[in-house]
Structure formats: C-alpha cells, structure tokens
Amino acid sequence: MSDPREKGLSVPASRLGRLTRLGSMTAGVAGNMALGGMAQLGRGQRPDWRGLLLTPANVTRIADQLAKMRGAAMKIGQLVSMDTGDVLPPELAQIMGRLRDDAHFMPPSQLKKLLGSQWPDGWLRQFARFDVRPIAAASIGQVHRAQLRDGRDLAIKVQYPGVAQSIDSDVANVGSLIKMSGMLPKGFLIDPYLAEATQQLHEETDYLREADCLNRFRKLLAGVEGFVLPAVHEDWSTQTILAMDFIEGRPIEEAVEQDQTQRDLIMRRLVDLTLKELFDFKLMQSDPNFANYRYDPISSEIILLDFGATREISDDISELYRLMFGAGLQQDHKSLEELCVTIGFINKNTPKNHREQVMEMIHLAFEGLRVPMFDFADTTLTQRIQAMGETLARDGFVPPAVPMDVLYLQRKFGGMFLLGARLRAKLPVADMLAPYIEG
Known part of the structure; x- marks a missing residue:
C-alpha cells in the first residue's frame, strides 16, 4: 500500500477547520472509551480507563490526526513523546511516539499558493531549480532545496499555513485530551506548562526571530572547531519563510x-x-x-x-x-x-x-x-x-x-x-x- 505522504496532504489552515478536527478526534476517542467501559461494566468489572485510552484504535486515531494537522497539535505530541524525563506519565508517550517521524508534507498546489503570498510576483523565474518535494517535513514547517539563478544553493524552510494563528486553540485542545486521559498525578497542575508551551510555539513560528538566533550562534561559534552553521539569506526570508545555505x-x-x-x-x-x-x-x-x-x-x-x-x-x-x-x-x-x-x-x-x-x-x-x-x-x-x-x-x-x-x-x-x-x-x-x- 502506498504511503499517503508520498502525494502530500493539505494542512487545515482555518481555526474552525482545526478545531473541528480536534473535536472530532477527542469525541471519537471518548466514544471508544465509553463503549469499552460499558462492556467492562457489563462483565462486572471496574473500567480500566488507562487501558481503554491506549487501545490500538485510539492510539492510531490520535497519532494520525495530529500528524495530519501538523502545527502546535503535533508539536505538543512530539514534546510529550520524547523520552527525556518529561513531566507527563510514560503512558501518554506511547500515544505520541509515532509523531517523531516526519510529518505529511504540503501538496505542490498549497506550497505554490503559500510562496506566492510571501514572495514577489514572478519569483519562480529567479530560481534555476526548486524541488517541490521537501527534504524534511516536521510539525511547524517543511524544508525545500532550491538553487537561485545567481548560483546560491538554498535550504528554504516554509511554515505551514494557519499554524501560528491556531497555536492557542491547538494547545488548549491537546491539553483537554491529556486531562481527559486521567493519567496525570493527583494534584499535578498542567496548565502552567501548557501556557509556556503556547509561548514557546509562538516564538518558534517567528522565522525572523529564528534567523536572528541563528546569526547569534554563528557569531558565538565563529572560530570554534568542529561546527558548521548555515548563513541566512535575508532577501528570501520573511516571517514564515527562512532561506539558508544548503549544507550537505x-x-x-x-x-x-x-x-x-x-x-x-x-x-x-x-x-x-x-x-x-x-x-x-x-x-x-x-x-x-x-x-x-x-x-x-x-x-x-x-x-x-x-x-x-x-x-x-x-x-x-x-x-x-x-x-x-x-x-x-x-x-x-x-x-x-x-x-x-x-x-x-x-x-x-x-x-x-x-x-x-x-x-x-x-x-x-x-x-x-x-x-x-x-x-x-x-x-x-x-x-x-x-x-x-x-x-x-x-x-x-x-x-x-x-x-x-x-x-x-x-x-x-x-x-x-x-x-x-x-x-x-x-x-x-x-x-x-x-x-x-x-x-
């Protein structure tokens, strides 16, 4: 069976569209849990809510939907899944573990529309080559290799549409899913962490800020043996597009x-x-x-x-x-x-x-x-x-x-x-x- 990511998948850009997808996912998971709980009660058993949440069907539903949405929803899932001493229980990492792989990528039609909204008319004529298939795709954006007619070999990071505008609602909805799981330790308050995640994600979607941070590290590591950092090409960078040297x-x-x-x-x-x-x-x-x-x-x-x-x-x-x-x-x-x-x-x-x-x-x-x-x-x-x-x-x-x-x-x-x-x-x-x- 072919991987759907081979052809790309449009990113839901509107807040309503993303909210509807998250709401549908959460309702579906809750429905599966309720049916399983009723079946266990019918057998005279006390419902095992953790086990009901972590069924293969629910794990697949959650991971697949977050991967399709990209943005903050997927980013939170990736943060939860990292085995680095996170504050959340390991059971939740099982759900999100699949999100560490590359995300779906935007189809060429959506990519072209997005680039056209950020770059001047006729921008494509200035490129000798622009690979529409990304060399990397992650939660917030994807990276394309391109070569300008002046000879510059670039790696161009393109942010998914609607990601920055939907951060607050995405984080709130994923937070609701985590709370619904019932797996947080009693007395543990997750809201401050969700608020911090929201702030961090807003920073990460500001590609001009990222360009500044990259330039700061280039200066700090100038002359330090063993490291190579790409240079920023400001003439092709915007708030949602970051153009850098391509380094093999x-x-x-x-x-x-x-x-x-x-x-x-x-x-x-x-x-x-x-x-x-x-x-x-x-x-x-x-x-x-x-x-x-x-x-x-x-x-x-x-x-x-x-x-x-x-x-x-x-x-x-x-x-x-x-x-x-x-x-x-x-x-x-x-x-x-x-x-x-x-x-x-x-x-x-x-x-x-x-x-x-x-x-x-x-x-x-x-x-x-x-x-x-x-x-x-x-x-x-x-x-x-x-x-x-x-x-x-x-x-x-x-x-x-x-x-x-x-x-x-x-x-x-x-x-x-x-x-x-x-x-x-x-x-x-x-x-x-x-x-x-x-x-």
Missing part, C-alpha cells in the same frame, strides 16, 4: 557507523557545546531532536540546524547548575540537597520518603558521572534510575512546578544522553565539567 551532511545517527574515536569526537563536541551554552553563552538551542544535527563523515564536523527553540539562560540558573554539578561530583550531599530545593526538583511540601528517593536518584546519576570514562551505552545505571522513577510515580509522587528553564535544560541534557547512547560514545564527562565548575 548525513543524519547524526549514522555516525554510529564510524569508529570509536570519531564517535567520541562528535559526542565530545556536542556535550562541550551544551556546556558552553549553559555556562558561557547563556543561550541554548533547547530542542535536542536528532534531526537538528547532521555531520560530515570525512571531517566529523557537525552541522547545526533549527534555532527556533533558542532560549536565554539566566545568570541565576546558570550559577545554580554550576554549584549543583560541583556539589554532586564532590559528594557534598548536604549542599546538593539544598541546591535541588532551590532549583525546584523537590520542595518543602515533598514528603520525606519521596524526597529521599528523589535524592537517591540524583546521587546515583552523579555516581555514574564521576567515573574516569562515562560509557553512554551502558544502560545499567539508567535502568536503575528509571525503575526508581516508576516506583515514585506509583507511590503518588507529584513533581513540583519547576521553572520552565529547568525543564528545557533537563530536556536538552536528556537528548544529549540519548544521542550519546545511540552513538555508543565514551567520554570523561567529569573532566569536561571541571573547568566550568571551577568558574
């Missing part, structure tokens, strides 16, 4: 085919970049999606892409993390616990047993980092920490409302760890941290 490269995951030395070099550069972002630049590209990194198999240079999720890091957060890393590696348990309270991992209302379990997980993590050479591929430690986290969740632990900067940092760290594990890298992480800890 391979997906970062394919670096696993390189030898250990090359894999370690690539991962060392990325970990060091993350530390520079946190402690030196105070500016972080906070989305660790693998698709945002490519590499040159000959030079091992890393191509950095997609700066829509760039965030400023406050001096206070940067300093707290410097102190926390220092206390953790130096086994100063008292200071480490105080810092974890200040940062927000635990608070005065966290029950004593939960507080002790959280701190034990953090101690274990630092125990792993203190070794001379950290093996990202060794899952023993992560499996222990994950099992402890699952025990905490079953015991009713409610995560405190931590600052959003902390959540983004943890997500970035988690993404780097996942990539390190994929590449089977081995790094002296404690030694890499030492210069930053010493200030």
